[in-house]
Amino acid sequence: MRSYPCGHWWNEASHPSRVWIVLLVLLVWGCSRQEPLKVGFVGGLTGRLSDLGTAGRDGVLLAVEEVNRAGGIHGRTITLLVKDDKHSPDEAKRVDQELIDEGVVAIIGHMTSAMAVAVLPLINEKHVLMIAPTVSSDQVSGIDDYFLRVTAPSTQEAVRLAQVAYNSKGSRKIVAVFDDSNRSYSLRFVEVFGREFERLGGNIVKAEAFASGQDWRPVDIAQMVVAAKPDGVLMVAGAGDAAMFCQQLHKLGCHASVYLAGWAMTDEFLRTGGPAVEGVVFNHVFDQNNQSPTYLKFKQEFLHRFGREPDFAATYSFQAARVLLEALAKVDVPEPQKLKDAIIKQETFQGVQGDFTIDRFGDAQCKRFNVTVSEGRFVTTE
Numbered sequence: 001m002r003s004y005p006c007g008h009w010w011n012e013a014s015h016p017s018r019v020w021i022v023l024l025v026l027l028v029w030g031c032s033r034q035e036p037l038k039v040g041f042v043g044g045l046t047g048r049l050s051d052l053g054t055a056g057r058d059g060v061l062l063a064v065e066e067v068n069r070a071g072g073i074h075g076r077t078i079t080l081l082v083k084d085d086k087h088s089p090d091e092a093k094r095v096d097q098e099l100i101d102e103g104v105v106a107i108i109g110h111m112t113s114a115m116a117v118a119v120l121p122l123i124n125e126k127h128v129l130m131i132a133p134t135v136s137s138d139q140v141s142g143i144d145d146y147f148l149r150v151t152a153p154s155t156q157e158a159v160r161l162a163q164v165a166y167n168s169k170g171s172r173k174i175v176a177v178f179d180d181s182n183r184s185y186s187l188r189f190v191e192v193f194g195r196e197f198e199r200l201g202g203n204i205v206k207a208e209a210f211a212s213g214q215d216w217r218p219v220d221i222a223q224m225v226v227a228a229k230p231d232g233v234l235m236v237a238g239a240g241d242a243a244m245f246c247q248q249l250h251k252l253g254c255h256a257s258v259y260l261a262g263w264a265m266t267d268e269f270l271r272t273g274g275p276a277v278e279g280v281v282f283n284h285v286f287d288q289n290n291q292s293p294t295y296l297k298f299k300q301e302f303l304h305r306f307g308r309e310p311d312f313a314a315t316y317s318f319q320a321a322r323v324l325l326e327a328l329a330k331v332d333v334p335e336p337q338k339l340k341d342a343i344i345k346q347e348t349f350q351g352v353q354g355d356f357t358i359d360r361f362g363d364a365q366c367k368r369f370n371v372t373v374s375e376g377r378f379v380t381t382e
Helices: 006-013 016-034 050-069 089-101 113-126 154-168 180-200 218-228 239-251 267-277 293-306 312-330 336-346
Strands: 037-043 078-084 106-108 130-132 147-149 173-179 203-210 232-236 257-260 281-284 348-351 354-358 369-374 377-380
Touching: 037 050, 037 089, 037 312, 050 078, 050 293, 050 312, 078 089, 089 113, 106 312, 113 130, 113 147, 113 180, 130 312, 154 180, 154 232, 154 257, 154 281, 154 369, 173 180, 173 218, 180 203, 180 232, 203 218, 218 239, 232 239, 239 257, 239 267, 267 369, 293 312, 312 336, 312 348, 336 354
Parallel strands: 037 078, 037 106, 106 130, 130 147, 173 203, 173 232, 232 257, 257 281
Antiparallel strands: 281 369, 348 354, 369 377
């Protein structure tokens, strides 16, 4: 092996061809350090379930803009690439592949459990980290893979909502209605709710499925519900469908208590439902009445940027983005396994409404709240 003093090495390297090689290596290395880090976001941005996707996109965008204003990560800005999965499994897989081909370091999404389940094989095959803001299906729980999330599994929500229905509201006879287009979430929710409700002494007298976007008629299902004469109705559906269903119950004079899965708890539900949704009950991970300084700051910044208050989808998408961006700041190279390891190692994260945890399987735990609609607003009751 030959060793050279710096001056001697440079003299040999000063041959024209060697100089160009050295300059080219330095140029490529210098430019690569300044290239933006690409992050993907995928959600349903069109169609009946688009309220989740647009809110999620805006929450992620706010987090990215915040980091970029502070100088980026290790001197590199973040470029957010946004895709619409159209709440279609085939489209979800197609746009995820597009993001992978474009070289994203991770994907934030999807916003519904059905889409997450559909893309999971692709994500794991390609070794791409995915962090889901609002996916809560148990179907993706307890698996050591490249899928992580920042919201708790829906089984906890279903159990607690059943307890509220039986213990607090006094319901004993319930009809369940659920959107089969998000079956991995909705059917499991109904099953878990039903088991707990019946364990307590109640009865699920009927469970009826419909498919959002396939010309379903809320009035027909509402008439079926009224005919069963329940004292409670469980609906697991998106905001628009849930609001229209509540309107039909209201028109038919149904006085049964209405219990909704957290999927529907968005501003669209309030706008579309109007007086017909007064008194409906949720159990949720989001407290719209939270008064902590961290949340109020986030709320004000979101309102200033987008002209509306954040809902649960925007809030949890902001938190999902923060989890990823903090991991990117910790690793030397933004590789999927290193990012995942950094997140799992941290375990406890500061959310805008309080701490939450992510375990070794990428499953989250966070505080839950009972929520009702009162005077056109979501009000936390305990």
